[in-house]
Amino acid sequence: MHARAVIQLGAVTLVVDPNHWLDKHGHLPTDNVRLRRRILRIVQFIEAGALLERLHGRETVIPCQKRPKGKPCLGLMWVMKTAKDEILAFCMICKTDEAVIHHWQETEWADGPMEPVPMTDEPLASERLH
Numbered sequence: 001m002h003a004r005a006v007i008q009l010g011a012v013t014l015v016v017d018p019n020h021w022l023d024k025h026g027h028l029p030t031d032n033v034r035l036r037r038r039i040l041r042i043v044q045f046i047e048a049g050a051l052l053e054r055l056h057g058r059e060t061v062i063p064c065q066k067r068p069k070g071k072p073c074l075g076l077m078w079v080m081k082t083a084k085d086e087i088l089a090f091c092m093i094c095k096t097d098e099a100v101i102h103h104w105q106e107t108e109w110a111d112g113p114m115e116p117v118p119m120t121d122e123p124l125a126s127e128r129l130h
């Protein structure tokens, strides 16, 4: 794993270059379930934060994973774009900075959520795409 942890404001924050966790084509790994789960969380932060202006942020519907004092934190994660164009993911409730993501700009999630495509309301999901 190529991520490194740094001490920031007294808490350990993951510094992530997502390109190190994606496969050589920039896709989610399919051969390592644990790594895939970790990078999927990072990708969700990228998708939510990519289109933000610098020094702006928003709440996501991604749950905090911390367990302060052994109990699950009920916070939802926030993402913000830093002055250096990094994406910072943090929880307002338990005050944890979870990840600082850099080099996200070339990933396939850098344009935010996928553009809508025309669909039908056929009963089977697999037949809905035109």
Ligand SMILES: [Zn+2]
Binding pocket: 064, 065, 066, 073, 074, 075, 091, 092, 093, 094, 095, 096
């Ligand atoms: Zn939290």
